[in-house]
Amino acid sequence: MDSLPESVLARTEEAFGKGVTPLQSVHQMLDDVKRDGDAAVLRYAKLLDDSDLEDFRVTEDQMAQARDSVSKELRESLELAAQRVRSFHESTMPSDWVDRKQGLGELIRPLDRVGLYAPGGSAAYPSTVLMTAVPARVAGVREVILCTPPQRGQALNPAVIIAAEIAGVDALYQVGGVPAIAAMAYGTASVPKVDKICGPGNIFVSYAKRLVQGSVDIDGVFGPTETIVLADKTANPSFCAADLIAQAEHDPLATAILITDSQKLVDDVDSEVDRMLVNQPRGEVAKAALDRQGRVVLVDSLEEAVDLVNRIAPEHLCLLLDDPWSWVDKIKHAGGLFLGEFSPEVMGDYIAGPSHVMPTGGTARFGSALSVHHFLRTMPVVGLSPAEFQKLGPAAVHIADAEGLSGHASAIQIRLDSIAKGS
Numbered sequence: 001m002d003s004l005p006e007s008v009l010a011r012t013e014e015a016f017g018k019g020v021t022p023l024q025s026v027h028q029m030l031d032d033v034k035r036d037g038d039a040a041v042l043r044y045a046k047l048l049d050d051s052d053l054e055d056f057r058v059t060e061d062q063m064a065q066a067r068d069s070v071s072k073e074l075r076e077s078l079e080l081a082a083q084r085v086r087s088f089h090e091s092t093m094p095s096d097w098v099d100r101k102q103g104l105g106e107l108i109r110p111l112d113r114v115g116l117y118a119p120g121g122s123a124a125y126p127s128t129v130l131m132t133a134v135p136a137r138v139a140g141v142r143e144v145i146l147c148t149p150p151q152r153g154q155a156l157n158p159a160v161i162i163a164a165e166i167a168g169v170d171a172l173y174q175v176g177g178v179p180a181i182a183a184m185a186y187g188t189a190s191v192p193k194v195d196k197i198c199g200p201g202n203i204f205v206s207y208a209k210r211l212v213q214g215s216v217d218i219d220g221v222f223g224p225t226e227t228i229v230l231a232d233k234t235a236n237p238s239f240c241a242a243d244l245i246a247q248a249e250h251d252p253l254a255t256a257i258l259i260t261d262s263q264k265l266v267d268d269v270d271s272e273v274d275r276m277l278v279n280q281p282r283g284e285v286a287k288a289a290l291d292r293q294g295r296v297v298l299v300d301s302l303e304e305a306v307d308l309v310n311r312i313a314p315e316h317l318c319l320l321l322d323d324p325w326s327w328v329d330k331i332k333h334a335g336g337l338f339l340g341e342f343s344p345e346v347m348g349d350y351i352a353g354p355s356h357v358m359p360t361g362g363t364a365r366f367g368s369a370l371s372v373h374h375f376l377r378t379m380p381v382v383g384l385s386p387a388e389f390q391k392l393g394p395a396a397v398h399i400a401d402a403e404g405l406s407g408h409a410s411a412i413q414i415r416l417d418s419i420a421k422g423s
Contacts, residue, residue, distance in 0.1 A: 026178050026207050033182035038189050044179040049121070050153040051174070057190055058161060058172040066158035066165075075162060081351040082130050082166050088353030089138040089372050103384035110140035111375050113192060115184030115216075116169070117199035120149040120176050122251065122285075124157035131355040132199045132370060133167035139375035144169050145194065147184060149176020177201075178208040185212035198374060200225075200357055203253070219374050223361040224253035224293075227316040227345055230305055233262040235320035239341050240265070241272035243318055246346050248289035249282040255293040257314075259305045266296055306330050313364040316345045335364040390419050 009022065016025045032040040038056075045051040098105030114136050118128040129146060136144050146169045150156040156174040164172045173180065173191060181201075187193030197209060198219040209218045227247040229240050240258060247256040258269055273290070277283040299305045306327065309317060313333035321327060324339040331337060335358030338345050349356045359367030384392070393416045400409035 022204065023207070026204055026211065029178040030182045030185075030208060030211060033179050033188070034186045037183075038191075041175055041179045041183050041188060041191075044177070045149075045175050048177055048179075049149050049175075051150060053174070055190070056173050056175045058156065058164075058174055062156070063161060063165060066161035069158045070162045074159060075166075077351075078126060078130065078159070078163050078166050081127065082134055082163075084351055084353045085130055085134040085355070086138060089135045089355075093138065093372055094376070098381060100383070103382060103388050105381040105383075107379045107381060108376050109379055110142065111195045111377065112141070113143040113145070113194045114141050114375060115191075115194035115197045116144065116146040117176075117180060117184075117197065117201050117205060118146060118148040118160065119199075119201045119205070120151060120157070120160070121202075122151070124151065124160050126157070126159040126163035127350050127356065128199065129160055129163035129169070130167050131357055133164065133169050135355055135370060135372050136198070136375045137168045139372040141375050143192075145171045145173065145184070145192065147173045147175055147180035147191075149180070150174055176205075178204050181205060181208040181212060185216045196375070198357070198370060202251070219357070219370055220359055220363065220367050222357070222359070224255060225250050225316075226255035226257075226314050226360055227318060228257045228259060228309055228312065228314040229318045229320060230302075230309060231258065231260045231262070231265060231320040232302060232322055233260075233265055234322045235260070235262075235265060236341055237265060237268035237272050238276075239344070240269045240320060241276055243320075243344050243346070244269070244273060244290070244294070245276055245280060245283075245286050246344075247316070248286035248294065249280065250285075250289070252285060252288040252292060254289040255295075256290060257295045257297065259297045259299060259308060261299050261302055261305065263298060266298055270296070302327070309334065313359075313362045315358045315360045315364065316348070318343075318345055333365045335359045335367070335369055386419055389415060 012020060012022045012025050016028065029044060041056060042053055045053050045056060094108050096105065096107050116132040116136065118125050118132065133144055133146060146164055148160055161172065181197060183191040184194045184197050194216055196217040200222045203223065206221045206223060210221045225247065227243065229243050231240050244256040244258060248254050260266060277287055280286060297308065299308065310332045315335040316338065317331065317334035318338040319327055320341055328337065336348055336354060338348060348354060355370040357370035393412050397409045397412050400412065
């Protein structure tokens, strides 16, 4: 949290007092919600989002208003996206297996209640609602709740409300940031305590998730979003530039990187970025991100580029190469892989099928994109027959004796003796 923009540091001091660091503010909000429940959530909704709320659960009247205000085209688009996400995740569902002969198996069980988070504030993200709630529903989670903030001083975006309805969310709360994470982790009079919290957010949300882990499970700690565009001389410079800007417009901390072996492409993309930024409504945000974290890396070969990519382990990797499929086996570490000029990362953001919640900050070396697996737990089953027990028991006794656990050995031996006596 030491490298936050000055505007964020200033806003923290404005809200919490001079000398209060962002880290201290996160601890304070978690403690306040844990102690005061709904009262603290409502207090921070006013302080941080300028929301005058008496009840932060979205009502049926608000749902009805959202249905009336969302266009037919948008609703159909959200339904199509939900169908694509649902179909992809149904294909990835694991299943139980039981081998009665060996007396072994594994059962798959969904979590009882999950809390989802969709960011807001500077923009509304109905896509994140679909990308988190639909996999949870496919997994069979019994109860799905969602917290998301309205844009400052405004009502909750109706598209977010409709996305929650399409995805099958049981309860939608118009509250965001650290207070939302605290409410789901600890429970309040209005918000039930969940078993797991999933979804992306800003650095404050990510840090709050890290702090509540243990009280609840979390899907991961996500930093600012990031994309690497790996391109060769055949790539369309306009497409490359558009993809970099699309990533950078998320927020000033977003990272967009171009890696290529073509100097001409570097020059052409640079010109295209300058040209396109002028006409982008969020051009200032994108420019800030590109100035702060944007990089262009010129390499001697694509093999060198791939080695660099695998060391970075980016959230998104876009291969704008002559034959992208021929490079797939060489990619070891990336949150998501987007192949060719017509599979841009923005399609993954909205409608391709996999969840757009992906590991950031190098965690793709060990983490995976959000999926049904995050909402499931496995339960191994042991059901040995007397014959199988008799075969395995003596080895277990030797291991127990080696560990000095005579009670363990005795619990096995008493059964072996019983079998030997035929009783």
